[in-house]
Amino acid sequence: MVTPLEIIRKKRAEAVNRIVSKGYLSTIRVYVGMATCEIAAGSKEVMEVFRQAIANGLTDVYLSQKGCAGRCNLEPTVEVIEEGKIPVKYGRVTPEKAREIVERHLKKGEVITEWAI
Amino acid sequence: MEDVQYKMMLCDGVSCIHNQSKELQSAIESELDKSGIRDAVSIHLSGCLGMCNKGPILIVNPGYTIYGGVGSEDVPEIVQSHLVEGKPVARLVIEEDHLYNRFFRIFGDVDFFGKQMRITLRNCGVIDPENIDDYLSVRGYEALAKVLCDMTPEQVVAEVKKSGLRGRGGAGFPTGLKWGFTAAQKADEKYVICNADEGDPGAFMDRSAIEGDPHTVIEGIIIGGYAVGATKGIVYIRAEYPLAIKRLEKAIEDAREHGFLGKDILGTDFSFDVEIRLGAGAFVCGEETALIHSIEGARGMPRPRPPYPSVSGLFGKPTLINNVETWANIPVIILDGGEWLSSIGTETSKGTKVFALAGKVHNTGLVEVPMGTTLREIVYDIGGGIPNGKKFKAVQTGGPSGGCLPEEYLDTQIDYESLAKAGSIMGSGGMIVIDEESCMVSLARFFIEFTQDESCGKCTPCREGTKRMLEILTRIVEGKGKAGDIEKLERLGSMIKKSSLCGLGQSAPNPVLSTIKNFREEYEEHIEQKKCRAGQCVALLSYVVNDECVGCGACKRICPTGAIEGTRKEKHLILDEKCIRCGQCYDVCKFEAINKV
Ligand SMILES: Cc1cc2nc3c(=O)[nH]c(=O)nc-3n(C[C@H](O)[C@H](O)[C@H](O)COP(=O)(O)O)c2cc1C
Ligand code: FES
Numbered sequence: 001m002v003t004p005l006e007i008i009r010k011k012r013a014e015a016v017n018r019i020v021s022k023g024y025l026s027t028i029r030v031y032v033g034m035a036t037c038e039i040a041a042g043s044k045e046v047m048e049v050f051r052q053a054i055a056n057g058l059t060d061v062y063l064s065q066k067g068c069a070g071r072c073n074l075e076p077t078v079e080v081i082e083e084g085k086i087p088v089k090y091g092r093v094t095p096e097k098a099r100e101i102v103e104r105h106l107k108k109g110e111v112i113t114e115w116a117i
Numbered sequence: 118m119e120d121v122q123y124k125m126m127l128c129d130g131v132s133c134i135h136n137q138s139k140e141l142q143s144a145i146e147s148e149l150d151k152s153g154i155r156d157a158v159s160i161h162l163s164g165c166l167g168m169c170n171k172g173p174i175l176i177v178n179p180g181y182t183i184y185g186g187v188g189s190e191d192v193p194e195i196v197q198s199h200l201v202e203g204k205p206v207a208r209l210v211i212e213e214d215h216l217y218n219r220f221f222r223i224f225g226d227v228d229f230f231g232k233q234m235r236i237t238l239r240n241c242g243v244i245d246p247e248n249i250d251d252y253l254s255v256r257g258y259e260a261l262a263k264v265l266c267d268m269t270p271e272q273v274v275a276e277v278k279k280s281g282l283r284g285r286g287g288a289g290f291p292t293g294l295k296w297g298f299t300a301a302q303k304a305d306e307k308y309v310i311c312n313a314d315e316g317d318p319g320a321f322m323d324r325s326a327i328e329g330d331p332h333t334v335i336e337g338i339i340i341g342g343y344a345v346g347a348t349k350g351i352v353y354i355r356a357e358y359p360l361a362i363k364r365l366e367k368a369i370e371d372a373r374e375h376g377f378l379g380k381d382i383l384g385t386d387f388s389f390d391v392e393i394r395l396g397a398g399a400f401v402c403g404e405e406t407a408l409i410h411s412i413e414g415a416r417g418m419p420r421p422r423p424p425y426p427s428v429s430g431l432f433g434k435p436t437l438i439n440n441v442e443t444w445a446n447i448p449v450i451i452l453d454g455g456e457w458l459s460s461i462g463t464e465t466s467k468g469t470k471v472f473a474l475a476g477k478v479h480n481t482g483l484v485e486v487p488m489g490t491t492l493r494e495i496v497y498d499i500g501g502g503i504p505n506g507k508k509f510k511a512v513q514t515g516g517p518s519g520g521c522l523p524e525e526y527l528d529t530q531i532d533y534e535s536l537a538k539a540g541s542i543m544g545s546g547g548m549i550v551i552d553e554e555s556c557m558v559s560l561a562r563f564f565i566e567f568t569q570d571e572s573c574g575k576c577t578p579c580r581e582g583t584k585r586m587l588e589i590l591t592r593i594v595e596g597k598g599k600a601g602d603i604e605k606l607e608r609l610g611s612m613i614k615k616s617s618l619c620g621l622g623q624s625a626p627n628p629v630l631s632t633i634k635n636f637r638e639e640y641e642e643h644i645e646q647k648k649c650r651a652g653q654c655v656a657l658l659s660y661v662v663n664d665e666c667v668g669c670g671a672c673k674r675i676c677p678t679g680a681i682e683g684t685r686k687e688k689h690l691i692l693d694e695k696c697i698r699c700g701q702c703y704d705v706c707k708f709e710a711i712n713k714v
Contacts, residue, residue: 067329069242
């Protein structure tokens with residue numbers, strides 16, 4: 001009989017495969033805060049900017065939502081994570097800033113330090 | 118920052134300091150100077166990282182390399198090999214697969230998070246809460262599988278007991294004991310409830326936890342059901358939390374699809390399911406007996422205990438009820454062990470506590486700190502201190518059931534007993550920082566107004582008593598306070614505390630009594646001198662023009678009631694009887710020529 005632990009290990013492997021097949025191993029991962037507080041601060045519009053950018057041909061980016069990390073007065077927050085680099089956390093991101101993050105950081109690899117937390 | 122290539126997080130917890138982490142820090146700094154890469158590396162201090170027995174702990178990002186037991190003599194090798202050549206020093210690396218602090222990988226270098234320790238919020242802000250795959254990938258539901266594989270219900274209860282976990286909903290009752298009581302009952306049916314009513318004004322810990330990581334809570338509830346022999350779980354959540362409800366619904370659905378809920382969970386003969394019940398947002402419905410009445414379809418009113426819900430709860434059946442945060446600790450206790458959790462915190466309080474930090478601090482937000490952290494560390498190290506150069510006055514914990522602690526209590530450690538001894542309570546996690554511009558009498562009045570409004574009306578002391586207290590406080594802030602009012606408040610307060618039916622009334626006077634104890638002079642000033650030192654009580658405030666006035670007329674133009682007189686280029690005058698104290702003249706004056714007195 002398969003034990004519950006064996007089942008869960010198999011499920012985990014499958015889950016990881018599904019995440020990977022959605023592009024998790026892309027060069028860059030972008031996480032947008034989407035909790036009640038973040039949405040109230042305007043994160044839906046920010047998310048939309050990244051979605052649009054991908055729809056318009058931005059490749060090698062894995063986009064995901066996430067819950068609230070707790071930095072209320074800096075919301076909405078966006079994290080840009082690249083393997084082998086220090087994760088960059090942007091605070092108080094507006095749609096305009098998001099567009100610039102797409103252009104400068106995601107496309108050209110420039111960390112916009114003034115907006116980083 | 119642009120040049121920084123490595124970020125080091127050095128544990129600044131008590132145990133690591135004892136293991137010479139301070140010496141390690143200076144060794145690292147001087148070694149960095151020596152090798153000329155000082156600017157490429159930033160050093161951040163963190164609170165206890167939960168690996169005390171391997172301390173001192175040093176983490177290097179990117180890569181999240183964890184070094185343990187690092188001595189000053191190892192520093193040259195780490196700097197040369199890891200930071201200069203990019204090769205981690207394998208012999209010092211420790212492999213840790215703890216559940217907690219995963220989020221440190223991403224957030225470890227932000228000072229706000231440094232002193233924190235994330236156990237229950239470990240996945241919040243890290244994974245996609247609406248994707249069960251994300252949760253599965255961070256060892257999700259492994260605790261459930263482990264319990265079903267290798268543990269009897271008794272062993273699960275014993276593990277929770279060993280952890281020393283206490284209820285996070287406010288009262289701090291030992292969780293393992295409660296589980297044991299419920300498990301010991303013989304009944305054809307038992308229930309498990311998750312209390313997500315979260316009624317404290319300003320609190321949002323439970324909402325964020327559910328929105329950020331709903332599966333952790335659900336996994337905890339299923340394990341609880343297994344441990345006490347229940348087949349049904351209920352999450353009681355307020356209807357004002359639509360996003361949390363939506364994520365919870367999705368999580369329950371996904372868990373069912375994967376066979377974590379429903380019949381014969383993970384191929385065993387254990388069956389359990391969870392449903393959601395919505396509360397209408399009454400504060401008293403967070404009290405466990407009122408909550409149970411509300412689920413039963415009756416009015417949300419408390420009843421005297423005993424019998425406790427663990428003996429006779431929902432529909433008269435043994436019922437285990439715990440808070441969201443309590444539940445979120447359970448998977449960690451199972452996977453990392455009760456003993457590990459009990460290694461964190463103080464003698465009587467183990468693990469971490471989540472607070473919603475608000476009020477007059479630079480960094481407001483959600484914080485999770487190990488028990489034993491001091492209030493000062495939260496206000497200054499995590500909160501970043503008081504903005505605008507204002508002075509700290511007090512910190513309020515426990516919301517409408519808690520108290521205000523002034524400066525001399527800032528070094529109080531966060532644990533149930535220390536906070537109670539200082540005159541406040543742990544509560545469910547509200548924490549408001551107050552600066553010199555806030556009036557303590559008004560604050561006390563705010564909370565009494567809240568509890569008075571939320572009193573269910575069943576028992577007289579709470580219904581009538583809080584109303585009388587509110588009347589007295591209202592008259593004090595309106596400048597109509599009388600001699601003897603303070604004593605009357607004290608008498609009423611202690612009477613209400615002793616004779617109320619439920620926790621709402623029993624704790625309602627706390628904000629008043631604690632402010633009288635710690636800020637009595639502010640009450641006296643309001644009553645005797647009709648003065649509010651914070652300048653917040655509008656009725657006690659007058660605006661007067663001083664000699665800086667150049668007669669520009671800006672105040673006269675903006676005054677909505679025509680209460681300001683004066684000719685151009687001459688000193689103006691505010692007519693007190695016409696003034697409605699809106700403060701517009703004060704704000705508009707460019708010459709600081711108007712005083713609040
Ligand atoms: C007026 C009142 C309001 C309460 N509100 C809550 C609440 O919102 N959430 C909560 O978990 N517990 C609340 N409690 C505490 C519960 O009665 C109960 O102790 C708790 O849910 C038990 O869970 P725990 O042991 O995990 O803390 C409240 C108690 C009182 C008296
Ligand atoms: S004090 Fe450093 S790991 Fe606990």
